Amino acid sequence: MAVNKRPVMFFVLATVLTGFMGCVVSYDRPLARKDISITQPEESSPTSPQQVHISVVGVDKMRISWITESSALAIVEYGTSPGVYTESASGSSSSYSYLVYESGEIHDVVIGPLNPDTVYYYRCSQDSSLEFSLKTPPAHLPIKFAVVGDLGQTGWTNTTLKHIGQSNYDMLLLPGDLSYADIIQPLWDSFGRLVEPLASQRPWMVTQGNHDVEKIPIVHSTPFTAYNARWRMPFEESFSNSNLYYSFDVAGVHVIMLGSYTDFDPDSDQYKWLQVDLGKINRAKTPWIVALIHAPWYNTNTAHQGEPESDLMKKYMEPLLYNARVDVVFAGHVHAYERFTRVYNEKADHCGPVHITIGDGGNREGLATKYMDPKPEISVFREASFGHGQLEVLNATHAMWTWHRNDDDVSVVADTVWLNSLSSDPACVL
Secondary structure, three states, rough: OOHHHHHHHHHHHHHHHHHOOOOOOOOOOOOOOOOOOOOOOOOOOOOOOOEEEEEEEEEEEEEEEEEEEEOOOOEEEEEEEEOOOOOEEEEEOOEEEEOEEEEEEEEEEEEEOOOOEEEEEEEEEEOOOOEEEEEEEOOOOOOEEEEOOOOOOEHHHHHHHHHHOOOOOOEEEEOOOOOOOOOOHHHHHHHHHHOOOOOOOOOOOEEEOOHHOOOEEEOOOOHHHHHHOOOOHHHHHHHHOOOEEEEEEEEEEEEEEEOOOOOOOOHHHHHHHHHHHHHHHOOOOEEEEEOOOOOOOOEEEEEOOOOOOHHHHHHHHHHHHHHHOOEEEOOOOOOOOOEEEEEOOEOOOOOOHHHHHOOOOOOOOOOOOOOOOOOOEEEEEEEEEOOEEEEEOOOEEEEEEEEEEEEEOOOEEEEEEEEEOOOHHHHHOO
């Protein structure tokens, strides 16, 4: 079967080459829960759709992505009643190679125009045995985002996903490090199956992290091969030339996804794109601006200090976000939770964004438990626990952020803060 081709050989080769990946860490982490490996059911046929996930494209379209083990039609049939498909759309199919691994057929189909805040039923590749459903985001506020980074696929990941599924969210935002495959490509397939129950129902908007790079000197020199092939985001619609950074509007929020592991200096395409994108924002239409990165710009954990993806990216891009009055910046990378006050240039600033590290989804490396002491005043709340966050944007002026700790298998609200939009603060209007 294409998805699991020569797994033994691949795992042996991957183990040998993992030393090239630079994944060794310099700080201690407690043991995580056991890894999860999700296989395709034996009764499935080679053309059965699997690893289904959706993402928004523009204001009224949705990309449906899935994989089949052999060739199948890139067709989605859909409608607003179960089993009644009044519309259909076709798209493209592709595949990729990585060392001795050959992926299945990766299908991408964009459907729409769709009505906002509406449930649609759909099937992929004309497979009558599997029906999925999705709910489109609202056209206007309020809207609820689930936010989680560094997911991986462990028992903790499973708990986090269970809690997110109970939250009645409209869209998930993920600031990088999805599968923790770390060059072992069948783990991308397992991850796709693990998140499908949620990712097939609500749009998952992601950016990349260091564990998604998967570049091996000489042997495989192209970075983000699996990430770009499997998790295509709507970068063209925001005039980006890379799947690694893009933006979109949803309800009354402008969301910016930035790439910590591609060029970001002032001469880079990403920097120039960000300048243009920020200049186009209409705060009357989107009074809130949210940005996502992977490597945090503010961090009082002893993990991941002094990395250029944090320090240099902050040096170059923090002034752009500050001058645009970005409200919140979410990051991952550090396997813990931390919330800062509004901050700019290392100091509390009433017109700066709130920085939140949410790299605690459940990855196999465990938690980063050591913090700087004493705690800097700009750090408001910090805790090394697995969990997820929810950002509920209620209207043009107010939003509520809550962080939900995984207290064993129970979701416990451990941090809550009300936020006022900078666009509504006269002192911050430029």
